[in-house]
Amino acid sequence: MPLATTRRSGLVDQVIEQMRSAISTSEWKVGERIPTEPELVNALGVGRNTVREAVRALSHAGLLEVRQGDGTFVRATSEFSGAVRRLAGTELRDVLQVRRTLEVEGARLAAAHRTEEELAELTGLLDARDRSMTAKDYDLGVDQDAQFHLAVVRCSHNPLLAELYQGLTEVVRASVASTVSTKPNLATLDHQGLLEAIRAQDTERAAAEAGGFLDELLADLDD
Template sequence: MPLATTRRAGLVDQVIDQMRSAITTGEWRVGERIPTEPELVTALGVGRNTVREAVRALAHAGLLEVRQGDGTFVRATSELSGAVKRLVGSELRDVLEVRRTLEVEGARLAASARTEFELDELNRLIEARDEARAAKQWDRFVQIDADFHHLIVVASRNKLLAELHAGLTEAIKASIEILDNTPAHAGKINHRGLLSAIQDKDADRAVKEAGGFLAEALSYLDDHPE
C-alpha cells in the first residue's frame, strides 16, 4: 500500500505519522529495510530534508535503525518496544519484576479458573512456539511466547490483571527477545511444566513454574550486570 501524499502544513510530523503507521500496521515489518530516501521523497511528495528529519526522529524513538551504507531498517513496532530492546541492567530488571508480579498471580488464578478451551489453546500455542523455534522464525517465536503468557493471565478471570498485562505487550515481547538471546536461557525455556501445572489445576506448582524462569533471569542479571 503506497503512502499517501502529505499536506503542506506540518510536513515532518505528517511524514513521521505515516511512516509510523506503515510500521505498526506491518506494511514495513521488523527487520526489513524501508524504501530508500529517493523513493520516500517521491511517494510522499516532500523534500529530502523532511524525510531525513522524520527518519532521524523515528530512529531516535527506536523504531528505525540507520545502517550506514546498507539502508534504514525497522527495529521495533513502537517506541516502547524500541526502548526496551535497548534495556540492560536495572531497566530490564524493572520489566522482569513487573512480569513476575503479574504472571505469577495470573498463573495461580488460572490454575483454578481456566476453561477447557483455554487449555486447548495453550497447548496449541506451545506446539506452535516449538515449531517456530525449530524453524528459526524468531519474530513469530517471540509473538507466540507473548501470546502464551497473556492467555494464562486472561484465564485468571481477573480483567484488571489482564488489562495491565496487555498494556505491557511490547515490553514483554522485547524482554522475551532479550532473554532468549542470553546464554543462560537460549533454547532452554519450554514452559511445558507451567502448562502441566495449569492443566492439573495445581496452583502451587503453577506459581513455582511461572516465577521460576523469571527468577533465574533476574539472578542472571545479578551475575552479569553489563
C-alpha cells in the first residue's frame, strides 16, 4: 500500500482498521485481490497469525472473500454493503426492485433540491457514461452509470437516503454489469429524460423517468 508499521498493542484490531481503510478508500478496489499473506506480514511487521485473524474477521464481516488456491479478494466496501450482497445473492430482480424503491424517491427529491453545481456534475457523469457505452467500453461505462445514479440520489439532500443507497453501490454496479453482459442493447438505455426532468425541477417527471427505465429492465427479465 504501503501500510504503516503497527504498534505492538492490539495488533489484530490495528491490522483490521488499516485493511478496512485500504478498502473504504478504494486503495484496494472491489473485485481485486489484496496483497498476499507474506506481503502483508512484511508490510505490517506482524506475524502470520495476526494477519490471518484480521482477514478472517473482515471475511466474516463481508468485506473480503477468501478463495482457496486463488487468494483473498475485496467483496464490499463496508459491512452494510457486504450484508446487502449476501442478501441479494444473484437475484437480479430483487436488486432492481430495491433500486427502484430508492431511486424513484431519490430522483423526485433531486428535482426539487438539486443545485446548479450538482446539475453540472450530473451532466458530466451522464455524458461520460454515454460516451463509454457507445464506444462499448462497458467496464468503464458500468462504473460511470453507477456513479450517475448515486449522484442523483445524493442530490436529494436526504442524508439517510443517500447513505442507504451508498450501501448498495456494489450491488447496483453488479446489477448494471449483469444487465449489460447478458443484453448489451440495454447499455444504451437513455437517461437523458431523467437528467432533463431534474434540470427542469419537474419532480413527478423525474420520478417517472427513474422508475420507467427500471421497469423496462424488470420487464426484460420476463422476456
